[in-house]
Amino acid sequence: MKTPPKSAWNPDRLDARAFAQAQGHLTLDTPLSRLPRLRDEADGDAPSLGSVHWETDAEMRPGATGAAPSPWLHLTARASLPLTCQRCLGPVDTPLEVDRWFRFVADEATAEAQDDDAEEDLLALEPRPSLYEVLEDELLMALPLVPLHGTCPVDLVHKAGDPGVADDDPPQRKNPFAALEQLKK
Template identity: 60%
Template sequence: MNKPTRTVWNPARLDAAAFAQADASLEGQTALAELERLVEDLHLPDDGPVPGQVAWALRGEMRAPRTGQQPDVWLHLQASVTVPLTCQRCLGPVDASLEVDRWFRFVADEATAEAQDDDCEEDLLALEPRPDMLAVLEDELLMSLPLVPLHDTCPEPVPLGDPAPIVEAAPERPHPFAQLARLRGKGPDGAS
């Protein structure tokens, strides 16, 4: 008896057209440490490991063509992870939940994607070269980072800096030309 062969999909070099034609889906977890560009923005101890996993799912589908005769290749990417960022108020760690829920339409190549990009609302990716969906995942997570991560309420009171010490007014210095004016008003022997 022949068992049907099961296709193994590689998200790092995904054949998006075959994936969508098979109406396939793929789920996985990727260690945060593997997403080096994202790790650069995290609040981590200097020598500690990078904690956490990104849970992600991909689903492909073919849709009625927008133009031409061929159906369009679409891919749905979903992901979630909680990452430690630096609170911009207290400079301590603050956990931020990142969520990705994006649809991508695939076109033949980069030139086609560039030509159609200005005229469409959806995100376009090229079928060739085969896309690295883990790199796309990292791009989407980077774009979902908050611009200014903050605690709702910082765990420690935020020091606002030392108030400026009260400086007593400096004694008024005499005007440099005041002495000259006095001398000018006096006669040659010093009398007025």
């Protein structure tokens, strides 16, 4: 089967079965501003967000024990997202990478029923998936828990009470055994 031209595949509502049967391939550069949940994670002081370079390939694979072949989708993506460094609170460019395989099943109910036993990630054929939403979900899961610079570009100001900051005049505490000392005399 000949792969239709790139414009024939709609990433917003992909016919995954036809895409897999045609051994479809898409290569796209999508502005990060088009992915609203990911955009919300970006540092507000960053000058620009850039884009995500991503590719997807699809194929039909034989089903288990004589079952009909299933559509599979391979998604790879690379992006750099400016996040807020949790040490200095400045922007830190954070590389994000995705390399995932998905198997398609008939519907959401089937995906939910098979999800616990399946090693691969499952997506439903109906309703037709948005590859942009799948891409955004995967990039969100690739975010680090605590974004940090390797070495922060600014000197950090330590405040009293921070670990590693010595107080010049430690407060004088009353000895709790002083009263016992008085009784002993």
